[in-house]
Amino acid sequence: MDHRVDNKMQPDMFKTLAEMYEQNRRLQEKREQKIWTTVVLPVRLAGTFSRLTKNDLDSIRKNLNLKNMSTLNKHDLIQQLVKIIPSKFIEVLNFLDEERCELLVKMVKRGGFISANNMSFSKINFFINYGIAFPGIYKKRRILFMPKELIDTFNKLNIMKLKYITQRNTEWIRLTYGLLYYYGVMSTWTAMNTIKKLTGNEVDFIKYINVLSLANDYYQQVKISYAGLYDVRVIEPELLAAEQKKRPDLDYYPFSKHQLLKAGKPGYIDKTPAMDKLIHFLLEHSDIGIQEISELMFNYHQMINLSADPSELLRNLEQRFKFSSLEIIQQATALIQDMCNNTRMWVLKGYTPNEILQGEKLKKNSLSLKNNFRYKKADIIDFKTGKRIDCNDPCPCGSGEKFALCCGKNNA
Secondary structure, three states: OOOOOOOOOOOOHHHHHHHHHHHHHHHHHHHHHHHOOEOOOOOOHHHHHHOOOHHHHHHHHHHOOOOOOOOOOHHHHHHHHHHHHHHHHHHHHOOOOHHHHHHHHHHHHOOOEEEOOOOOHHHHHHHHHOOOOEEEEEOOEEEEEOOHHHHHHHHOOOHHHHHHHHHHHHHHHHHHHHHHHHHOEEOHHHHHHHHHHHHOOOOOHHHHHHHHHHHHHHHOOEEEEOOEEEEOOOOOHHHHHHHHHOOOOOOOOOOOHHHHHHHOOOOOOOOOHHHHHHHHHHHHHOOOOHHHHHHHHHHHHHHHHOOOOHHHHHHHHHHHHOOOOHHHHHHHHHHHHHHHHOOOOHHHOOOOHHHHHHHOOOOOOOOOHHHHOOOOOOOOEEOOOOEEOOOOOEOOOOOOOEHHHOOOHHHO
């Protein structure tokens, strides 16, 4: 069974991703316009909550799992939240990682606020939704501030104990994100046991789930479903998990703790030698910078794991860079094929197609990887027509010769 989607049925993945990003951007801009209002510091919880909508307060109530408050009006709900939030704040701190805890430390040290100019909306939204810190405009600057009661509560904590907890939580998060970067999907218990082996320490199930849940609200990299934990780039986690189960003799690729911690960082790209060759090729034959090329590689890594055909990546490249000759296109084709064959794939539990073939990791009763996962030499496409160039077609270079006898001689 070929796991890849038929190209005739497959939508333009790049267009779909671009539309999703644009829709999210518009929604974010609309929400941001409402949250940036002037604030006078210091401010207490009651004054902070009065700035929020009833829906915002309900989000705080739900995230903190506060019972018997759903029927309260805004005034009464504020009164209850003012009483409860300081103690809930301490509970939430036990599930945070170093990044979020360090932000809170900075707020307290700097009089209760920090600049929010470089913070993403999703991260600001996390602090709002757990009743910890809130956005506002202070002295014409966008800030994130903590109400006075929470500053007082934070100052009474054992910071060394909190530091130990946040270090542990950071390791759990990064290792989990690293596992899912390479495997795509994994059962919660398998992830926990893997982390236990890597760290040499026990992993408490309830604490682990809470840490991951709050991390997802902040980083938005991982989700939880019936299939277990999965990377947000995975479109159909249940289908991916089912495909992985069809290979019971294939163990997960044995990544080191160091490799997983690196892969667990937001925005990480596994730059293989094959990818580096493509990057250098694009730098040489195009006029775009390394930042745009890095973003392109991040998207290509995702497309390969979503089973995009190499010819689709090639079409996308040509549309972006307008290659000057068929020879350059052929070079790009070979580099893309090489990158696809050496990219670690979710469906192969972190192995590359070349590793599977060379090491004979699958037995004969498994799927035929040679046909299904190792990418064949890609077709040459006439980008003016968008159609495949056959051997007997006129060469698109304009020579009048057949393609097979002209520019296609080296593509056989």
